[in-house]
Structures are given as structure tokens and as C-alpha cells.
Amino acid sequence: MTRPVAVGVDGSAAGLAAAEWGAREAQLREVPLRLVHAWEWQPHAHAPPAGPEAARRRAEGVPREVTAQLRQRYPDLGVTAELLTGPPPEMLCAAAGEAELLVIGTVGVGGLAGFLLGSVAMNTVAHAGRPVVLVRAPRAAQDEQPAQEPAAVSPRPVVVGVGLSRGCGEVLRFAFDAATLRAAPLLVVRGWNLPAYHEVDVIGADPDRAADVAAAETDDLRKALLPWREAYPAVDVTEQAVIGRPAHHLLDAAAGAGLVVIGRRTPSSKAAPFRIGPVAHAVLHHCPAAVAVVPHH
Structure with a gap:
């Protein structure tokens, strides 16, 4: 149907x-x-x-x-x-x-x-x-x-915010499909934070260590996207693993976007409350572009 x-x-x-x-x-x-x-x-x-x-x-x-x-x-x-x-x-x-x-x-x-x-x-x-x-x-x-949009105008990018949790596949699938439909580039944004507080001083005092952590986060995201790049070879994908609050980076990226895609975790138990997470809440209230909220487990 x-x-x-x-x-x-x-x-x-x-x-x-x-x-x-x-x-x-x-x-x-x-x-x-x-x-x-x-x-x-x-x-x-x-x-x-x-x-x-x-x-x-x-x-x-x-x-x-x-x-x-x-x-x-x-x-x-x-x-x-x-x-x-x-x-x-x-x-x-x-x-x-x-x-x-x-x-x-x-x-x-x-x-x-x-x-x-x-x-x-x-x-x-x-x-x-x-x-x-x-x-x-x-x-x-x-x-x-x-x-x-006029044919001469390049399509505005699709932006998707992801973690690397189990449910990110449903969010990525929606984003890749949206980019394919629009013949638009796709920007994948992952926000990450420094390790636990007892490591912050060490990393802050060692620029090489901070660079290593950032490189590892970027590599993890690149590896996670490999099967999606293979499944959607026509989509021009850029990944961005950045330190800090994911909502802030998503809102920055959304300034020129045609669509922003975010996920919403659905509760595993029927007794658990349904709610919108803090990242989705911030993006929904401040993003100038259309926002797609994709439920996932």
C-alpha cells in the first residue's frame, strides 16, 4: 500500500x-x-x-x-x-x-x-x-x-545530527533518503564531549592528546558512515565530529540547510513517559529550517 x-x-x-x-x-x-x-x-x-x-x-x-x-x-x-x-x-x-x-x-x-x-x-x-x-x-x-527552486540553484544541504547509538540507523536512513530525493549534499554532525572530569586536565594540558581524541571521534564517525556511503553512492556526504553541545552545532549547520534531521528515542517500556530530548527540544525551538524528527528505539 x-x-x-x-x-x-x-x-x-x-x-x-x-x-x-x-x-x-x-x-x-x-x-x-x-x-x-x-x-x-x-x-x-x-x-x-x-x-x-x-x-x-x-x-x-x-x-x-x-x-x-x-x-x-x-x-x-x-x-x-x-x-x-x-x-x-x-x-x-x-x-x-x-x-x-x-x-x-x-x-x-x-x-x-x-x-x-x-x-x-x-x-x-x-x-x-x-x-x-x-x-x-x-x-x-x-x-x-x-x-x-529554480533548476540553476543548487539544492540546499540536508543536515542530520547523530550519535553512534544503536538507533542512529533509522535516523541516517531517513536523512540519506531525503538527500537522495533532493539530489542534495548531506552533512552528518556528531557532537561529542571530553572524557570524564578526571581526564579533562590532562587533555587540556596536552594539545596532542586533545588532537588524538578529536581524531578518534572523527574516525569513529567515518567508519560508521562507510556502509551508508556504499548504499547511497550518489549522495555527497561530509562528516563533522565536533566537541561541544550537539544542539549548538546543529543550529549553526542549519543556517543554510533545506532540512534538518534529528532523532527521538521511543521508550522501550509502555510505562515509560514519552518525551522530547534536550537536543531535539533546542533544535525544534530555534532551527530556521524545516526539522524532521525520526522516532527510533
Whole structure:
């Protein structure tokens, strides 16, 4: 069964940006696009005089309006629209489970504050079983991207942040696939820290020792990427093993990126809480590029 690209739309500028990004992604993957609007009747929150039926009719119009816009821009793309009734995070996670990936929008809050992820987005990212892409709403007309980049313009790189844990394979696979689809270069970033505190003074006092540690970390990353380079020979890969907090290096690399890919570990026990790690949290709130969050074990 062909899985679509799913997009959560709500009639906002962020939702429209997500729909536009999702349409381009669906074209790249040669799959349909499914627009969903998650709606739940709130009787005590700004209830209209006409009651829930009028509110539902308005909610039904949201995905239909976006569908009409996209069909004009992408006449060859199969687009469907659906109203899902229930708690939005649950409905979006259900839509993600039936899709290649789910796309949702976020909005900027200005200055150093970065981007605002509401409770729906945060809950969806934390619980979805499939990759979720967060797309930024343009802050001004000059920030808007064209429906398709001109052929003469080189594609912007895909950036992926990884550790060398067991679950990094799922994150790397998504990143390599994304780079392949876009014919884009791939930058693999691994942040690492100095050894335990009792070794820091020794390394700090010995530049050669510090260089040896850095070289070993780079070599470990290069070795881990060898099978991926063999499996994706067309992808131009650059690795970067750098000391310090991974989120900082990812955000630096994301300045010119077309897509940033990070992982989210899913709990091994059903009783364990679902949450977003500190690296993902920082990147989601401050990265200017679209961010794909890939769940892994």
C-alpha cells in the first residue's frame, strides 16, 4: 500500500506553509498528499451561538480550502482532504501512523525566542510513531520559498545530527533518503564531549592528546558512515565530529540547510513517559529550517 504524505492544516499561515512543504515532498516521493484537520468541539471555549454544527461546518471548510489552493499549484498531485474528529494530538498521531511522514507548521515568536511549538505540536512530535516534520511559517514575504527552486540553484544541504547509538540507523536512513530525493549534499554532525572530569586536565594540558581524541571521534564517525556511503553512492556526504553541545552545532549547520534531521528515542517500556530530548527540544525551538524528527528505539 502506498503511504501518503500527511499534513495537519488549521487555516493558519503555519498550516499553509506546512501544506506547501508537504505538497513538494509528496511530489518528490511520488505519493499522494493527505490533508487533515483535527477538530474537537469545545462547548465552553468561544462557542458560537449556532452551536457545534456551525463550528463543525467551518472546520470542514479548512482542509477543503487548502486543497483547492494546492490543486491549482500542483495539478498533477493527488490531494485528499479529511476532517478528523477528536483530540488533535491523537488524531494527528493516527494520521502519521498511516503516512510516510506527517507535516505540521510552527510559528515564530521573534528575536532570540525562536519558534513557538504549542501543546498539540509537542505532543504529536513526542508520541507519533512515524517521522514528523515541523515547518516554519514565513515571517515576511521575503522569507517565502517558491513552489519549486529554480533548476540553476543548487539544492540546499540536508543536515542530520547523530550519535553512534544503536538507533542512529533509522535516523541516517531517513536523512540519506531525503538527500537522495533532493539530489542534495548531506552533512552528518556528531557532537561529542571530553572524557570524564578526571581526564579533562590532562587533555587540556596536552594539545596532542586533545588532537588524538578529536581524531578518534572523527574516525569513529567515518567508519560508521562507510556502509551508508556504499548504499547511497550518489549522495555527497561530509562528516563533522565536533566537541561541544550537539544542539549548538546543529543550529549553526542549519543556517543554510533545506532540512534538518534529528532523532527521538521511543521508550522501550509502555510505562515509560514519552518525551522530547534536550537536543531535539533546542533544535525544534530555534532551527530556521524545516526539522524532521525520526522516532527510533
